[in-house]
Amino acid sequence: MSAPAGRRRRIVLWRHGQTSWNIENRFQGTTDVELTDTGRAQARRAARLLAKLSPHAILASDLLRTRDTAAELAALTGLDVEHDEALRETYAGVWQGLTHTEIQARYGEEYAAWKRGEPVRRGGGELETEVADRAAPRVVRAADELPPGGLLVVVSHGGTIRTTIGRLLGLPASSWEALGGLSNCCWSVLGEGVRGWRLLEHNAGSLPEPVIGDDV
Template identity: 75%
Template sequence: MNGSTRGHGRRVVFWRHGQTSWNLEGRFQGSTDIPLTDAGRSQAQRAARLLAALSPDAIVSSDLQRAADTAAELSAVTGLEVVHDSGLRETYAGSWQGLTNEEIQEQYGEQYRAWKLGEPVRRGGGELGTEVADRAVPVVLDAVKLLPDRGTVVVVSHGGTIRMAIGRLLGLDPSNWEALGGLSNCCWSVLGEGARGWRLLEHNAGTLPEPVIGDDT
């Protein structure tokens, strides 16, 4: 979904971190602090050059290193200081963390199926999606309040957290948040402020369509 970002008020650019080894292995990362691969850092450098063209006014990032190191690449290009906030971390998923999708289905089949059907599930004994939104969205809105008119903030976070934050900001029912497709590594989505609230202007921008290796798929 692409659209012009001109003619609107303030903008929020949700930028997913670059590739990690656990992304490649299909392991659920959650709040585990996994670093970028060399390829992930290159992805961040490339995307940072593109995002700098939006002339962002602020950068806010998850404090997990895969997001913080991604944000640092945009900081290097723009000169903006990065504000780190643990409220933007990925979903804590307890015993699911570190497992592959196949292992989760084998060990937690009933819980996995309920989650895929949109039911509120504490995956691995961790957080509900609504709880993730409860902690992430205030961080985003606090950053928005500091923006000038027509200003832009880049929020560097994680696939699941971004999905939930966008769903909450768009006013979607939590059972429908899954309708928002996942973000590829180092791709972004743009929300614009309109007369009737937030609008999704771009989604999963920065790459041609490809299978998404996410933290929440």
Template identity: 75%
Template sequence: MQLHEGLRETYAGSWQGLTHAEIRERFPEEYAAFGRGEPVRRGGGELSTEVADRAVPPVLAAFEKLPEDGTLVVVSHGGTIRTMLGRLLGLDPSQWECFGGLSNCSWSVLGPGARGWRLLEHNAGSLPEPVIGDDT
């Protein structure tokens, strides 16, 4: 097992520790822009693309070290995983929210495709449950 700082959750600045109701009340314009899918530094924190910039390289480096037919397991937070999936699948950042939230203790599976990575499973392991952030 290896720990990597790049796999930490998105830094949300002044939004850290607040509920969605508190964020909506204190930062209504910023929260509305985030809800519309605009690139927002939530609470002055990181953009989703910046999260992908720090999270994808250690995953690819670990993948390169795998033996043939090896399996890489990456454990992180749902938002970080969503940015990694979007980047690895070559999607535009405006489309990354299409994955929705990742339920606790669930996983996604990527595999090789004809032109890069393919999404084989998403939010697997449990029945979909409401995820923080899906109430927007």
């Protein structure tokens, strides 16, 4: 039997703030790039909004850009942040550090196949399904530890968030591209429904801004 509406758990999947590689349109993947001053300001602003939701737990990727983003919310809520490498961005091998224009020029067919939704090891790295295999179960385990009606904030990366949402919604991997990307420091919200997790909000948190990053 499902929980009453007011007792259902929610998951906020929050993307990190802006980095210099976002601005340069460079594929970051697992490269540890820090936030810009703008990114830190974005994190502080978003944290003020998310703190009002009274989260019960914060789970974050262990990369610097997500650690620093999560720290802003932890400072306001007094919650500890649990970091896990399972929430890192997709490892993209030789693509990492290249701009999207450079990737298209050097690996055009591979890039096009990825955008068509085909299973591709971008740059010799991970498949999107492999990212979901490591990230989604970690998010579910954390959500299972919430009290009834509890809220979990997950601080991660655009591609990882998209694949996690796709997996938790039960969508086929070929359709995950239909989920639009997240702007820096914006978030999506999943809520428990009668038949499983439901997408309640997507790319929320600010006036519309361009989506810049690996998941463009």
